[in-house]
Amino acid sequence: MTTRAAQRAETRRALLDEGRRRFARDGYHAVVLEEVARGIGVTKGAAYHHFGSKAGLFRAVVAEAQDRIGAGVAAAAEAHDDPWDQLVAGCRAFLAAGSDPEFQRIVLLDAPTVLGWNEWREMDEASSAAHLGEALSAVMAAGTIARQPVEPLTRLLSGAMNEAALWIAGTPDPAASVNAAMEALTRLLDGLRS
Amino acid sequence: MTTRAAQRAETRRALLDEGRRRFARDGYHAVVLEEVARGIGVTKGAAYHHFGSKAGLFRAVVAEAQDRIGAGVAAAAEAHDDPWDQLVAGCRAFLAAGSDPEFQRIVLLDAPTVLGWNEWREMDEASSAAHLGEALSAVMAAGTIARQPVEPLTRLLSGAMNEAALWIAGTPDPAASVNAAMEALTRLLDGLRS
DNA sequence: GCATTCACATACCGTGGGTATGTGAACGAC
DNA sequence: GTCGTTCACATACCCACGGTATGTGAATGC
Numbered sequence: 001m002t003t004r005a006a007q008r009a010e011t012r013r014a015l016l017d018e019g020r021r022r023f024a025r026d027g028y029h030a031v032v033l034e035e036v037a038r039g040i041g042v043t044k045g046a047a048y049h050h051f052g053s054k055a056g057l058f059r060a061v062v063a064e065a066q067d068r069i070g071a072g073v074a075a076a077a078e079a080h081d082d083p084w085d086q087l088v089a090g091c092r093a094f095l096a097a098g099s100d101p102e103f104q105r106i107v108l109l110d111a112p113t114v115l116g117w118n119e120w121r122e123m124d125e126a127s128s129a130a131h132l133g134e135a136l137s138a139v140m141a142a143g144t145i146a147r148q149p150v151e152p153l154t155r156l157l158s159g160a161m162n163e164a165a166l167w168i169a170g171t172p173d174p175a176a177s178v179n180a181a182m183e184a185l186t187r188l189l190d191g192l193r194s
Numbered sequence: 195m196t197t198r199a200a201q202r203a204e205t206r207r208a209l210l211d212e213g214r215r216r217f218a219r220d221g222y223h224a225v226v227l228e229e230v231a232r233g234i235g236v237t238k239g240a241a242y243h244h245f246g247s248k249a250g251l252f253r254a255v256v257a258e259a260q261d262r263i264g265a266g267v268a269a270a271a272e273a274h275d276d277p278w279d280q281l282v283a284g285c286r287a288f289l290a291a292g293s294d295p296e297f298q299r300i301v302l303l304d305a306p307t308v309l310g311w312n313e314w315r316e317m318d319e320a321s322s323a324a325h326l327g328e329a330l331s332a333v334m335a336a337g338t339i340a341r342q343p344v345e346p347l348t349r350l351l352s353g354a355m356n357e358a359a360l361w362i363a364g365t366p367d368p369a370a371s372v373n374a375a376m377e378a379l380t381r382l383l384d385g386l387r388s
Numbered sequence: 389g390c391a392t393t394c395a396c397a398t399a400c401c402g403t404g405g406g407t408a409t410g411t412g413a414a415c416g417a418c
Numbered sequence: 419g420t421c422g423t424t425c426a427c428a429t430a431c432c433c434a435c436g437g438t439a440t441g442t443g444a445a446t447g448c
Contacts (some may be wrong), residue, residue: 389446392446394445395442395444396441397441399441401437401438402435403435403437404435405432405433405434406427406429409428409431412427412428413424413425414423415420416421
């Protein structure tokens with residue numbers, strides 16, 4: 001006798017994992033929900049029971065992936081005390097983690113069009129972009145860079161790093177590209193110092 | 195008696211226009227090819243005859259939209275003689291033109307996932323991103339900013355502006371947001387000056 | 389022990405992309 | 419001018435897949 005709550009949690013987790021694998025490998029549209037379910041030994045009905053729709057499962061997968069990246073960025077930043085070092089460490093952590101093909105396909109490519117850009121942006125701001133904005137506010141408060149509106153700058157840098165992550169993954173030597181992107185980004189940030 | 199070549203060109207053009215309208219309004223997946231065709235008084239068969247697939251029509255629409263933006267950016271840049279002024283004018287032109295909802299939905303949101311990021315990037319580099327790279331090379335050659343690898347910086351700035359364009363269109367006052375984004379971008383670029 | 393809830397399974401429908409084939413008008417050769 | 423060919427579509431059809439409505443049997447609460 002397995003309790004219902006445990007069974008429910010197990011199935012939900014298995015759907016999330018299998019969905020993430022397939023969404024990352026094939027892209028949202030090419031994924032067929034029935035195969036996701038069959039892949040873990042259940043039927044389509046289970047997926048609809050848990051997530052309501054194909055987009056619902058995808059949304060949950062996106063949220064988990066974003067949270068994971070956001071947590072990694074936050075952890076990298078918190079290893080430093082100086083706000084400036086936190087900002088730079090966070091950026092580097094994002095570029096390294098963001099070049100993961102699973103994250104790219106799901107969060108950077110498919111999510112904005114499947115969920116709509118507004119919802120994607122809200123989710124993004126709830127995870128990694130929020131940290132970026134806070135880090136920028138901190139370096140301004142510390143006087144390291146000139147005070148200026150945070151939001152436009154955040155979106156510029158967020159977009160820059162998202163695109164850089166996609167670029168990095170497509171290069172022959174991603175590790176070297178992370179450094180190249182990071183150098184260019186550092187030059188941009190350094191230029192802001194007052 | 196209308197000649198076949200003329201008829202062909204006319205139908206092709208009408209499909210491109212109607213497709214662009216619908217792709218922009220409803221998004222790629224929500225568009226049904228038969229309705230695009232019916233919208234201009236032909237059937238699905240015509241669309242397949244001309245473009246081979248739904249993605250084929252979309253690809254052609256994307257190419258035209260990118261060319262249009264690229265031409266606008268180039269024109270804005272060529273109004274100036276100084277490489278630095280050309281760079282700044284091109285960026286502003288892109289931000290203003292890129293906040294057009296048609297361009298956003300088609301080129302920035304749907305195209306990367308429908309056509310694949312690699313093909314999207316190739317098309318992007320063939321139009322607007324190429325101009326950005328050339329402008330950056332020019333200001334380095336002129337000694338206005340320090341010499342550095344062009345490609346990472348181009349991708350960072352290209353991504354920054356794409357994201358900024360999406361952000362701008364979602365704000366209550368897009369015209370003001372263009373200025374805000376442009377100020378932030380100018381600060382970043384100014385920081386690179388040697 | 390009995391009614392209820394719940395976590396799915398099963399059966400079914402509609403939509404829409406793709407394809408195979410038909411057709412009539414323009415076209416080139418004579 | 420006419421005759422066979424080409425071509426720009428139209429027509430008819432297939433089927434994959436998302437969604438829904440309903441069934442079912444085991445856990446749960448009283």
